[in-house]
Amino acid sequence: MKSILHRKKLYLLGLFSVPILFLSSPSWLTIGGVKPSWAILWLLPWALEEGSFSGAMAGFVLGLFLDSICLGSSSHIPVLFFLGFWWGRLGSKGPLIERSLSLGLLAFVGTLFLGFSLWFQMLFLPVFESNYFSKDWVFNVLISQTLITGLLSPIVCTLLLLFLRYNRTKYK
Amino acid sequence: MVDTRRQATVRWWSLRRLRPWLFLAIALTCVRWSKGAGFLDSYALIIRPFWPGSAQKDWIQNGFQLEREIQLSLLESDNRRLREMLELKRSKKNQRISAAVISRNTNGWWQQLELNKGLISGINSGDAVIGPGGLIGIIHSVTPLTSRVRLLTAPGSRVGVWIDRTKRHGVLLGIGTNRPQMRFLNKDPQANPGDIISTSPASTLFPPNLPVGVIQHIDKNALPAPIAMVQLTAAPEAIDWVQVVKP
Known part of the structure; x- marks a missing residue:
């Protein structure tokens, strides 16, 4: 019982660290001033290790957190929910994913999905305050965020994956 | 026949007597031409130790600043009065x-x-x-x-x-x-x-x-x-x- 509680505390700490990193990400860890998507970097190892249901739920919760601290009306929830589910299925049904290149590619694709989702919401959803923005800015943010997240993921996701596996076996 | 007349020549001592006057004339021409620039510059260099000190400069600058502050406060009060008349926001x-x-x-x-x-x-x-x-x-x-x-x-x-x-x-x-x-x-x-x-x-x-x-x-x-x-x-x-x- 105590071990499960300890494990939950660690997971909650990990979950809360994502919005904190979103707010206080260092300025040197950017490309063109654009920060990496910490949500993707946390969700990928979590979903791969915990399965599709936990992944989808984590994506939903993470999306709620991020939507509450972001300025715009476009939401992270749909794409993080989908990515959590998809990566969970890959982790549970497919072959074991632990190579840096595979993790990097998954994070790369996930960040692209996230960027396109936010862009389309800005374009088509009437709830967004303004659908008037520069296409250059959209491509700059999309490409920069995808690159920095893809570059960081082999380090961050591998370490997180190892940490989650270690805790799972330790408190089993 | 021997020519006893003395030949007219320019004597060296007469030129020496003229030389200062020539120099003076040239100097005065230069002064006139330069509108007294050399004089003024020399004067400025000589009286440099007696120029108005920084204290005097500060007084003048303070005076200017005070004048501007008064102007600014007058303009602000004017602006406030006009804004109140127009019922607009003011900072x-x-x-x-x-x-x-x-x-x-x-x-x-x-x-x-x-x-x-x-x-x-x-x-x-x-x-x-x-x-x-x-x-x-x-x-x-x-x-x-x-x-x-x-x-x-x-x-x-x-x-x-x-x-x-x-x-x-x-x-x-x-x-x-x-x-x-x-x-x-x-x-x-x-x-x-x-x-x-x-x-x-x-x-x-x-x-x-x-x-x-x-x-x-x-x-x-x-x-x-x-x-x-x-x-x-x-x-x-x-x-x-x-x-x-x-x-």
Whole structure:
């Protein structure tokens, strides 16, 4: 019982660290001033290790957190929910994913999905305050965020994956 | 026959006697030609130790400063009286709240700042936020201890501005890039690159005459009205402290 509680505390700490990193990400860890998507970097190892249901739920919760601290009306929830589910299925049904290149590619694709989702919401959803923005800015943010997240993921996701596996076996 | 007459020659001693006079004439010509520059420069060099000291210079500068302060206070009181007559907003210097930037996102999907002061300190949604250089954004939401600033560059940001030189109004729209767009309300805004834009003095939402930026480029062929690209005077990427101005 105590071990499960300890494990939950660690997971909650990990979950809360994502919005904190979103707010206080260092300025040197950017490309063109654009920060990496910490949500993707946390969700990928979590979903791969915990399965599709936990992944989808984590994506939903993470999306709620991020939507509450972001300025715009476009939401992270749909794409993080989908990515959590998809990566969970890959982790549970497919072959074991632990190579840096595979993790990097998954994070790369996930960040692209996230960027396109936010862009389309800005374009088509009437709830967004303004659908008037520069296409250059959209491509700059999309490409920069995808690159920095893809570059960081082999380090961050591998370490997180190892940490989650270690805790799972330790408190089993 | 021997010629006994003495031959006329120019004697050397007579030239020597003339020489000082020649020098004097040349010197006077130079003085005349240079309008006494040498004299004045020499005079200035000689009396340098007796020039008015820094104290005297300070007195004169203080006098100028005092004169300007008096002029400014007169203009301010005049401006206040006229604004009261027109029932417009006025800026109150004592209603400025200093706050530190605790989080910044200036280039991503969301362009926002988080400040370390909120509702308890008297900050409300819609208050203007200024940094060194001018306006940087508007308070979007507040919590008891923090407040979120929507930067002028963020998509969805709209601020009424005007060009002081031409007295033409426009709307400053954030489009995500570092340079927001100014959409003029007139077809002929008479604006030029280099014109300074500020918050409109007719605004009922923001304090008047806060500097915003400088026009960098104008597309005069844009429809329905010309569009200008504005370089902001305050850079939010480098600001650690801001002031929240109550309208």
